[in-house]
Amino acid sequence: MRFCPYAHRTRLVLRAKGIRHEVININLRNKPEWYYTKHPFGQIPVLENSKCQLIYESVIACEYLDDAYPGRKLYPYDPYERARQKMLLELFYKVPHLTKECLVALRCGRECADLKLALRQEFCNLEEILGYQNTIFFGGDCISMIDYLFWPWFERLDVYGIADCLNHTPALRLWTAAMKQDPTVCALLIDKNIFLGFLNLYFQNNPDAFDYGLPC
Amino acid sequence: MDRHFGEEEGGKDGGRGDPLPESPANPGRELGLRCAAMSGGSARSLAKGSAPPGPVPEGLIRVYSMRFCPFAQRTRLVLKAKGIRHQIININLKNKPEWFFKKNPFGLVPVLENSQGQLIYESAITCEYLDEAYPGKKLLPDDPYEKAYQKMVFELFSKIPSLVASFLRRQNEEDCSGLKEELRKEFSKLEEVLTNKKTTFFGGNSVSMIDYLIWPWFERLEVLELNDCADHTLKLKLWMAAMREDPAVSALLTEPKVFRGFLSLYLQNSPDACDYGL
Numbered sequence: 091m092r093f094c095p096y097a098h099r100t101r102l103v104l105r106a107k108g109i110r111h112e113v114i115n116i117n118l119r120n121k122p123e124w125y126y127t128k129h130p131f132g133q134i135p136v137l138e139n140s141k142c143q144l145i146y147e148s149v150i151a152c153e154y155l156d157d158a159y160p161g162r163k164l165y166p167y168d169p170y171e172r173a174r175q176k177m178l179l180e181l182f183y184k185v186p187h188l189t190k191e192c193l194v195a196l197r198c199g200r201e202c203a204d205l206k207l208a209l210r211q212e213f214c215n216l217e218e219i220l221g222y223q224n225t226i227f228f229g230g231d232c233i234s235m236i237d238y239l240f241w242p243w244f245e246r247l248d249v250y251g252i253a254d255c256l257n258h259t260p261a262l263r264l265w266t267a268a269m270k271q272d273p274t275v276c277a278l279l280i281d282k283n284i285f286l287g288f289l290n291l292y293f294q295n296n297p298d299a300f301d302y303g304l305p306c
Numbered sequence: 307m308d309r310h311f312g313e314e315e316g317g318k319d320g321g322r323g324d325p326l327p328e329s330p331a332n333p334g335r336e337l338g339l340r341c342a343a344m345s346g347g348s349a350r351s352l353a354k355g356s357a358p359p360g361p362v363p364e365g366l367i368r369v370y371s372m373r374f375c376p377f378a379q380r381t382r383l384v385l386k387a388k389g390i391r392h393q394i395i396n397i398n399l400k401n402k403p404e405w406f407f408k409k410n411p412f413g414l415v416p417v418l419e420n421s422q423g424q425l426i427y428e429s430a431i432t433c434e435y436l437d438e439a440y441p442g443k444k445l446l447p448d449d450p451y452e453k454a455y456q457k458m459v460f461e462l463f464s465k466i467p468s469l470v471a472s473f474l475r476r477q478n479e480e481d482c483s484g485l486k487e488e489l490r491k492e493f494s495k496l497e498e499v500l501t502n503k504k505t506t507f508f509g510g511n512s513v514s515m516i517d518y519l520i521w522p523w524f525e526r527l528e529v530l531e532l533n534d535c536a537d538h539t540l541k542l543k544l545w546m547a548a549m550r551e552d553p554a555v556s557a558l559l560t561e562p563k564v565f566r567g568f569l570s571l572y573l574q575n576s577p578d579a580c581d582y583g584l
Contacts, residue, residue, distance in 0.1 A: 143451045150457045157450035169438035173426045180428055 091118055091300055093280065093288050095186065095242035096148040097135035102238040103152045106274040109159050119297045149179065149239065156235065164235035171229070175236040178219065178228055182240055184212050189243050193250040197293045206255055213259045216240075220261035226268050233272050241269055249285045308377040308414050308429050351580045353398035358405035362421045368393045369432075370409055370417040372580050374568045375399070376467070376522030377429040378416035379558060383518040384433045387554040388442050401577040430460070430519060437515065445515035452509070456516040459508050462495050463520045470523055473530065474573065489535045496520075497539035506548050513552050521549055529562040529569070 091097055092115060104111045116125055121132045128136045129146050137145040137154065145154045156164045165172050188209040195202035219228065228236040244266050247253045256263050269275050284303035291299035351372065352359075362368045369385065371378040371394050385392045397406055397415055410417045410427040418426040418435065426435050437445045447453050469492065473485045499508060508516040524546050527533050536543050549555050564583040571579035 139451075141451075145451065145454045145458070147458060147461055150454050150461070153457075154450050154454040157453065169435050170420075170424045170426065172438065173431050173435040176431045176434070177426070177428060180431075 091115055091134055092303075093285060093292075093300070094118075094134055095246060098242035098245075098278065099148045099239055100135040100137065100151045100155070101278055102241065102274055103155045103164060103235070105277055106164060106238065107155060107159050107161050109155060115300065117297060117300050119295070119299070152235065152239065164238065166229065166234065175229055175234070178236050179239060181215055181219070182212075185209070185240075185243050188212065189246065189250060189252065192252050193246075193289075196251050197289070206252060209252065209255050210258065213255060213262055217259040217262050220265060226265065228265070233269070233274075237265075237269060237272075238274070241275060244269070245275075245279065246285075249282055249289065308416075308427075349394065349396055350584055351396035351398040352403050352406075353401040353577065354403055356403045356405075358403070358408075359395055361423065362393065362419050364421045366391050366393050366421065367436075368395060368419045370395050370397050370406065370415050370419070372396055372399050372415050374560065374565060374572070374580070374582075375415055376526065377414070379522040379525075380429045380519055381416040381418065381432045381436070382558055383521065383554050384436045384445060384515075386557055387445060387513075387518065388436060388440050390436060390440050396580065398577060398580045400572070400575055400579055433515060433519060445518065447509065447514065456509055456514070459496075459499055459516050460519055462499065463492075466492050466520070466523050470526065470530065470532070473532065474569070486532065486535050489532065490538070493536055493539045493542055497542050500541035500545060506545060508545070513549070513554075517545075517549060517552075518554070521555060524549070525555075525559065526565070529565045 101113070103109075116122070116132075116134055118132075118134070125132050128138065128144055133146065135146065135148055135151055137151050145151050153165065165175060188205055192202045192205045192209060195205060216228075223230075225231050227233050228240065247255060256266070270279070281303070288299050288302040291302055359368075367385075367390060369378070369381050369392055371382060373396060382394070384390075397403070399415065402413055407413050409419060409425055412427065414427065416427070416429050416432055418432045426432050434446065446456065466489070469485055469489050473482070473489070476482050476485060496508075500506075503510075505511050507513050508520070527536065527546075536546070550559070561583075568579055568582040571582055
């Protein structure tokens with residue numbers, strides 16, 4: 091689905107590694123019955139290869155692509171550095187839920203000061219990592235898997251209306267700026283107006299939300 | 307994330323990022339610690355006020371553990387299965403040493419520390435690290451799809467630790483039957499995997515990483531009186547029996563009465579729980 095942050099991770103990795111692929115978008119509010127044969131709960135992203143092997147959970151799919159395809163490795167070779175990226179991913183685990191809760195609260199006209207505070211705290215934790223490492227990206231001086239795994243939620247902060255949660259984390263702001271320079275991130279950036287159009291329809295429960303912005 | 311029952315989510319210290327390796331505060335004490343730890347997993351746990359251990363000697367890897375912790379058992383199973391020379395330092399999880407938060411800001415076991423002072427935590431991450439960093443039998447498959455498949459099965463298992471933890475903390479018999487029903491449901495999912503794969507173990511016909519990652523909770527079913535939750539999942543029961551035959555699993559089995567003794571003290575938050583049976 092064009093606006094799903096979890097699927098976005100997989101699309102970033104496909105692009106970054108130059109893997110030839112086909113995208114089939116699923117209408118998440120009106121799922122095709124056959125889709126449950128691809129994923130027991132009908133979630134995305136799911137990878138399917140020509141051997142009919144199915145891989146799901148976004149992080150598992152991304153690692154599978156890195157392992158199965160040649161070219162640029164997004165995870166480091168060194169076992170400790172690989173482990174470090176996976177530990178960093180654990181530090182991130184509250185961010186998706188908190189950003190979504192903020193979005194829903196704002197869209198429903200509810201207060202979300204507590205949620206934003208919690209999100210800022212998570213961002214502080216990530217800021218500390220960048221400060222300690224003194225590197226631009228989370229894996230070092232070059233972009234790598236962990237950066238792509240984080241990125242989709244940071245791309246959405248502005249359109250969700252919570253970009254001010256980065257106000258007190260300068261290293262994280264520098265990181266988002268550097269990410270926006272990355273060719274892969276750039277190529278997949280979603281136009282703000284299209285995203286807003288999707289969000290408007292989504293929160294009106296319009297089943298056409300997912301195709302917003304596509305030519306008729 | 308390793309969520310231990312009774313572990314508060316707090317306990318993180320202010321500083322994060324890589325702590326620097328500790329220098330021995332008291333060499334004599336450190337030597338004593340090392341001798342105790344070398345006797346395997348039976349060393350008394352270190353608590354608040356204890357001196358931090360010194361650096362890890364070359365040729366060894368250290369695991370911070372607790373004798374009854376299922377998450378740490380994962381790491382110890384992998385160390386055993388791969389024949390990796392290691393040193394165990396047990397931590398009193400009811401009275402944690404202050405220095406332990408420099409090893410893991412979350413203050414949880416297991417944590418690996420190598421002779422370069424590198425620290426790795428989160429049980430699944432430690433297990434994967436060991437498989438990648440050490441030679442010998444590979445526990446994770448080389449084939450990218452088979453490796454991904456093991457990780458998907460791991461996700462299928464993921465509700466079980468918290469269900470078991472909730473069961474331990476249950477207040478009344480209503481909670482008990484509800485939780486047991488949920489556990490049965492989760493067991494059915496795993497049964498389906500074995501049915502589809504038509505193999506004894508979750509990764510094929512021999513033991514592999516996924517089996518070790520999920521085993522610790524199945525070992526505890528008997529002592530927790532949850533064995534009947536597997537009544538309708540026959541392949542799972544066969545798997546449990548096959549696992550008990552595995553050398554690494556059987557070497558690390560805890561006697562049910564020792565576990566019961568620990569559990570009783572742990573649920574009362576006794577600082578003596580972690581050393582029960584020593």
